[in-house]
Amino acid sequence: MGSSGEWEAVWASARAADAALPSSRYSGRSGMGHFDILIIGGGAAGIAAARAAADAGCKSIALVERKQKLGGILLQCSHPGFGAGLTGEEYAAALVQDFPETVTLFFGTTVLSVEHNKTAHLSGDRQISFSQLILATGSREIPLGALPIAGTRPKGVYTAGQMQEMMNLHGFVPQGPVVILGSGDIGLIMASQIAAMGISVTLVEQKENCGGLARNRRCLKDNSIRLICSQTIDAVEGSPALTGCCLSGGEKIACRTLLIAAGLVPERGLLAELGMPSWLQMCGNCNTVYPMAEGVTADGRKAGIAAFQKIRGKL
Ligand SMILES: Cc1cc2nc3c(=O)[nH]c(=O)nc-3n(C[C@H](O)[C@H](O)[C@H](O)COP(=O)(O)OP(=O)(O)OC[C@H]3O[C@@H](n4cnc5c(N)ncnc54)[C@H](O)[C@@H]3O)c2cc1C
Structure with a gap:
């Protein structure tokens, strides 16, 4: 990568992938809401978990992401090497293509804490209660x-x-x-x-x-x-x-x-006072630091299906 033309091509591909991502599907619900599944983190793991739970039939899913779009770390990876030779942005765009309409997306929203009574406190003084929680918060660098x-x-x-x-x-x-x-x-x-x-x-x-x-x-x-x-x-x-x-x-x-x-360390700060309750699944880099995105998406899918099976078992 040397000439400005080559760099422009990289930026053009990033912009095109970017445009394909849903930017907002949350219209400002305030106060308390309940969802069968709450997913924290909209990287590869959270996206895969949401898709898998929705495909399995779950109609009440909330995905909370502190940034303004889905993709997590993938969005900053402009190098090829994801899936079949895609860049990180392209891989993210493929993951969110035809994203299930039934998933309620909270962008620009951080989960600040989670309580034993299955309530999550969100930035902006909002709360969500849930039946199953999927932690997909990724990892942090040392x-x-x-x-x-x-x-x-x-x-x-x-x-x-x-x-x-x-x-x-x-x-x-x-x-x-x-x-x-x-x-x-x-x-x-x-x-x-x-x-x-x-x-x-x-x-x-x-x-x-x-x-x-x-x-x-x-x-x-x-x-x-x-x-x-x-x-x-x-x-x-x-x-x-x-x-x-x-x-x-x-x-x-x-x-x-x-x-x-x-090195990277799984990001599990929200679990500090929770331990590992039976209603919690972890997936992606907050579960294990994966070298490749495919491992992360497979783990996310597993968590999404497991969470929905637990809900179905209770119905
Ligand atoms: C530099 C780098 C290069 C890589 N290169 C490759 C490669 O070439 N090929 C390959 O296959 N894989 C590669 N990987 C690996 C792969 O891309 C990542 O492991 C994977 O994308 C991680 O997904 P994740 O969903 O677990 O975490 P993340 O992508 O980190 O997503 C976590 C999300 O959770 C959100 N979040 C965290 N806490 C909160 C909170 N409290 N409230 C709301 N939101 C929150 C974050 O904003 C973030 O969007 C690379 C990874 C890195 C870091």
Whole structure:
């Protein structure tokens, strides 16, 4: 990806996929409502769960998503590799095609807490009661602050997913040189995209070998990306902005941007005081961090069907 024409083609494909997504189907219901199934999270897992429950015959489903559209992390993935060679946006567009009309969508709405009496508290001072809950809240990235890395917290440090969102959805260009900690798929994808813009990238990996899928590892050679294995970052330098990273082997690398791609943790904060009640299903990355979207959608479908079977069993 080098010329502006190629970038324009990427943006055009993203815009077309975007236009296919339902943007709003919720007309402002306020106060209390009841649904047989409440799904929290409108990424691949939540979409698949809603579709499966609706296809099985459930007519009372609410899906709550804090962003303004369905797709979750897929919307920021402009690289191919989803399903049969689709980009993340295209995969999301395919998932929501002919989305069941019976699913009530709450966009721009965050579930703040869930109580034992099967009530969810939503932003905007609203509540929903439900019979079955499906948690599809995805995962969160491990940030710099959670890692044993010395130094202050200068500007110029992001998680890889934050940078992916800023670059692919908001047109941000990172300042080089860039160092990326972690050579799993997310680190490799970001390294490849940034190096293709002509910015110098160094990948630092604490394991002996580069992680990630073979197709993503190929980018190292294709884009002359330097990979340093068996080392980690001991300290960051610079104030107020990042100027460099000190590696465990003693080398100091000058850089203006550091991306942390050190792993994902299932997002289950809403369960803190709930435990695992019998009316709860989890699916997608909040259940297990899946490397591929197909695993997420299969898990979502399973959860949607299981939730509806429980409701049917009670009727
Ligand atoms: C950088 C990256 C690259 C990837 N590349 C590939 C690839 O090439 N091929 C492939 O097959 N897979 C790839 N994957 C994996 C796959 O795309 C993801 O695992 C999958 O899309 C995750 O879906 P999910 O629904 O579990 O989570 P998410 O997509 O994270 O969706 C969770 C949703 O829940 C919402 N949410 C969370 N909490 C709340 C709340 N309290 N209230 C309301 N809404 C809430 C969020 O806004 C979000 O929309 C990649 C993943 C990443 C991160």
